[in-house]
Amino acid sequence: MPTESPALSVAARDPRLNDAPLLSAARRRQPPVTPVWFMRQAGRSLPEYLKVREGIPMLESCRRPELVTEITLQPVRRYGVDAAIFFSDIVVPLKAVGVGLDIKPGVGPVIEQPFRTRADLERIPQLHPGMIDDIAESVRLLTAELGATPLIGFAGAPFTLASYLVEGGPSRDLARTKALMYSDPQLWADLLARLAQISGEFLRVQVAAGVSAVQLFDSWVGALPLADYLAFVQPASASVLSAVRELDPGVPRIHFGVQTGELLGAIGEAGADVVGVDFRVPLDEAVTRIGPDRAVQGNLDPALLFAPREVLRGRVHAILEAGRAAPGHIFNLGHGVMPGTDPDAVKFVVDTVHAWKPAQE
Numbered sequence: 001m002p003t004e005s006p007a008l009s010v011a012a013r014d015p016r017l018n019d020a021p022l023l024s025a026a027r028r029r030q031p032p033v034t035p036v037w038f039m040r041q042a043g044r045s046l047p048e049y050l051k052v053r054e055g056i057p058m059l060e061s062c063r064r065p066e067l068v069t070e071i072t073l074q075p076v077r078r079y080g081v082d083a084a085i086f087f088s089d090i091v092v093p094l095k096a097v098g099v100g101l102d103i104k105p106g107v108g109p110v111i112e113q114p115f116r117t118r119a120d121l122e123r124i125p126q127l128h129p130g131m132i133d134d135i136a137e138s139v140r141l142l143t144a145e146l147g148a149t150p151l152i153g154f155a156g157a158p159f160t161l162a163s164y165l166v167e168g169g170p171s172r173d174l175a176r177t178k179a180l181m182y183s184d185p186q187l188w189a190d191l192l193a194r195l196a197q198i199s200g201e202f203l204r205v206q207v208a209a210g211v212s213a214v215q216l217f218d219s220w221v222g223a224l225p226l227a228d229y230l231a232f233v234q235p236a237s238a239s240v241l242s243a244v245r246e247l248d249p250g251v252p253r254i255h256f257g258v259q260t261g262e263l264l265g266a267i268g269e270a271g272a273d274v275v276g277v278d279f280r281v282p283l284d285e286a287v288t289r290i291g292p293d294r295a296v297q298g299n300l301d302p303a304l305l306f307a308p309r310e311v312l313r314g315r316v317h318a319i320l321e322a323g324r325a326a327p328g329h330i331f332n333l334g335h336g337v338m339p340g341t342d343p344d345a346v347k348f349v350v351d352t353v354h355a356w357k358p359a360q361e
């Protein structure tokens with residue numbers, strides 16, 4: 001468990017970060033402008049990204065600090081977003097502990113030997129900070145470059161990591177994952193506890209090296225009904241988020257999954273300061289489900305970036321209005337930027353958010 005790991009000491013952060021709109025919104029202190037960033041803002045279709053990645057496999061790119069720094073900074077330069085998201089992947093810590101896997105372009109993570117029995121647990125050892133010195137180095141290089149702009153660290157949540165390990169790759173229905181969960185609850189709990197240690201340590205290394213917020217991605221947890229989420233998933237996610245809080249309670253924790261309309265309250269209660277909302281639930285309705293103690297992040301449909309500008313502007317304004325119901329709102333998409341998105345449309349959204357003024361009551 002995280003508490004057994006060697007003590008990590010937390011780096012000093014740039015004092016200007018205290019006034020960063022993203023961190024103010026996460027702390028429910030309404031900033032003068034609504035902050036905006038995008039899931040998957042780095043990589044994908046940016047021409048400057050494709051150029052520096054040429055000939056370098058995805059997982060190797062994630063372990064080269066100079067390259068990670070360059071790719072993470074690209075969308076900050078181009079769009080003027082209010083935060084950088086660390087360029088990495090949710091499977092990087094699994095690879096670091098020795099799980100045989102690769103990221104196949106256009107497919108996603110593929111696992112050499114999918115997780116099926118208790119014996120497979122032995123192939124997933126605990127993560128120790130020394131296994132990811134390069135991650136700490138990348139964060140240090142980045143925070144030095146970013147100055148007053150927050151860097152968001154991230155990890156995959158235990159359920160979503162388990163889904164890749166059990167399915168062996170991306171899956172539509174997560175049938176094998178659910179079958180394991182329902183047929184051998186003890187093995188499932190042990191797998192999730194191991195993944196919670198790995199995720200928690202991956203985040204703690206990033207926090208110790210200087211990230212100013214973290215996001216825990218539970219992308220596929222919306223496949224579960226609430227009762228199963230509470231019984232089979234929430235304890236492991238809560239342990240990841242509390243490992244971060246123990247190291248530095250001042251680092252806000254964002255928690256997000258897709259199709260989580262029925263789970264929003266429980267996702268907040270796992271220990272998040274900010275709940276990410278996908279585009280299926282109107283933001284003001286999401287605020288009602290989450291309650292007044294947490295900020296929200298979201299929730300423009302990524303497909304709207306392909307719509308005409310006047311339609312896009314109308315939707316952005318509607319989300320900003322709905323976000324006023326929350327004690328803090330970070331503008332984002334309801335999921336990641338889609339491949340093929342026009343970078344000018346992304347820039348248009350940033351400028352529209354920053355230019356917006358709430359209507360007078």
Ligand SMILES: Cc1c2[nH]c(c1CCC(=O)O)Cc1[nH]c(c(CCC(=O)O)c1C)Cc1[nH]c(c(CCC(=O)O)c1C)Cc1[nH]c(c(C)c1CCC(=O)O)C2
Nearest residue numbers: 039040041042043044087088089090105106107108217219
């Ligand atoms: C489920 C998941 C993964 N990875 C991630 C999640 C959770 C977020 C989500 O729900 O989208 C998280 C992730 N992956 C990546 C980032 C970095 C920064 C960012 O958000 O901009 C983040 C935060 C880089 C990446 N991760 C990946 C790429 C594309 C690799 C490339 O450019 O070759 C990038 C930039 C690969 C990857 N890795 C994964 C997928 C589904 C894919 C896409 C495969 C494809 O369609 O090509 C697993």
